[in-house]
Amino acid sequence: MLHIPYEKIDISWVDRPLRQGQEERFLFSLPWVSTEVDVKEEDKGWIRDATVRLHTDPLNENVQKFMREFKDYPVSYVKPRTLEDFEGKDLQEGSHLDVDPSTPASLLSTFGCPVDPSILEDVIPAWMWDQEKILSKARIEGTDLYDPLSLVTYLVCYRLEWESMGWVGQDGFVGFLETLVNTREEKEFFQVIGWISRQAWQVMTEFCASMEPALTRFSKAKKEISRYISEEKGHYKFMEQVFRDLDLDKDTFPVGGGTRWLLDSYKRAAAISPLAFSAMVSLFEAAYYEEEESIAAVIKLSSRPHAGRGYELHRKVNQEYRHCDVSGRFASYLAPQTRSHALLTVGLFELTLNLLERMEQKLAKSFGIH
Numbered sequence: 335m336l337h338i339p340y341e342k343i344d345i346s347w348v349d350r351p352l353r354q355g356q357e358e359r360f361l362f363s364l365p366w367v368s369t370e371v372d373v374k375e376e377d378k379g380w381i382r383d384a385t386v387r388l389h390t391d392p393l394n395e396n397v398q399k400f401m402r403e404f405k406d407y408p409v410s411y412v413k414p415r416t417l418e419d420f421e422g423k424d425l426q427e428g429s430h431l432d433v434d435p436s437t438p439a440s441l442l443s444t445f446g447c448p449v450d451p452s453i454l455e456d457v458i459p460a461w462m463w464d465q466e467k468i469l470s471k472a473r474i475e476g477t478d479l480y481d482p483l484s485l486v487t488y489l490v491c492y493r494l495e496w497e498s499m500g501w502v503g504q505d506g507f508v509g510f511l512e513t514l515v516n517t518r519e520e521k522e523f524f525q526v527i528g529w530i531s532r533q534a535w536q537v538m539t540e541f542c543a544s545m546e547p548a549l550t551r552f553s554k555a556k557k558e559i560s561r562y563i564s565e566e567k568g569h570y571k572f573m574e575q576v577f578r579d580l581d582l583d584k585d586t587f588p589v590g591g592g593t594r595w596l597l598d599s600y601k602r603a604a605a606i607s608p609l610a611f612s613a614m615v616s617l618f619e620a621a622y623y624e625e626e627e628s629i630a631a632v633i634k635l636s637s638r639p640h641a642g643r644g645y646e647l648h649r650k651v652n653q654e655y656r657h658c659d660v661s662g663r664f665a666s667y668l669a670p671q672t673r674s675h676a677l678l679t680v681g682l683f684e685l686t687l688n689l690l691e692r693m694e695q696k697l698a699k700s701f702g703i704h
């Protein structure tokens with residue numbers, strides 16, 4: 335499988351006089367992640383070559399070798415395979431779809447899943463994402479079919495780029511929590527943590543059941559899906575730990591309309607589109623793992639620093655099983671997909687991510703912080 339570097343990767347060599355024994359270094363950066371890398375003398379040649387060719391000659395051997403070094407991070411996408419590459423494999427086709435994803439409103443009204451009236455005011459009026467560009471990254475040459483692996487891996491990067499330009503990606507939500515814990519009565523902060531934990535509890539409680547339709551509708555990946563379901567079972571207990579640590583009652587917090595939509599739309603995707611189902615699982619998981627779980631880190635600023643351990647333990651499990659890769663694992667069981675499934679998938683991503691962002695923004699606004 336070949337990997338194409340995401341178009342926003344930027345490489346800059348650190349210009350500094352080298353002391354004896356010191357290695358050259360470059361900065362590898364994207365709008366959502368950046369890291370400094372030391373280069374050993376013996377690797378200098380091919381790495382310099384790869385960084386120069388990164389975007390102009392992505393299939394070059396050195397570039398491919400370079401990208402493999404970053405395989406644990408969402409920084410590239412799978413190059414669309416050819417139709418021949420899929421031949422002879424026992425893969426899942428997408429069935430006929432009766433959904434009209436031409437606008438957010440038409441997607442919502444034809445998708446076939448319950449819609450909580452409270453989300454209607456937050457539904458985006460038109461698609462803003464460049465759908466044709468996204469699809470072009472996954473199109474199988476000479477066809478109007480799409481490589482599922484290319485689409486899901488590209489969408490993860492595209493989502494991160496989109497988020498980095500908005501409120502959530504610019505630490506709007508974490509910033510709101512920090513302001514709260516630093517400037518308000520602690521009771522208010524814990525109420526918000528209670529609200530967030532209720533959303534997480536609800537997701538963790540219903541998540542496994544929402545995937546069940548895929549066990550029959552996406553039968554080629556049944557084993558993989560069953561394994562993931564068993565890895566996700568019982569995770570709500572992590573959140574019950576948080577409620578106990580904060581002396582809060584989970585039943586006093588409402589389930590937000592965005593959370594309801596996330597779960598209901600995922601269940602519907604599991605029943606009608608194995609491609610959308612494979613892609614959307616990444617909305618429930620981190621795209622990569624940072625040093626610290628962000629909610630746990632903010633809780634540490636409070637008088638009950640230990641109360642974040644439910645979040646930390648959950649993150650640990652996800653990291654151990656590399657749940658950030660589940661989307662790609664599911665997609666590897668898919669045959670080339672039609673344009674209608676690809677468009678539904680992109681639409682669901684944009685719609686859902688906007689709803690979740692609006693929900694979090696409204697929470698911050700209700701505390702006068704935004």
Ligand SMILES: [Fe+2]
Nearest residue numbers: 566619652657
């Ligand atoms: Fe997980």
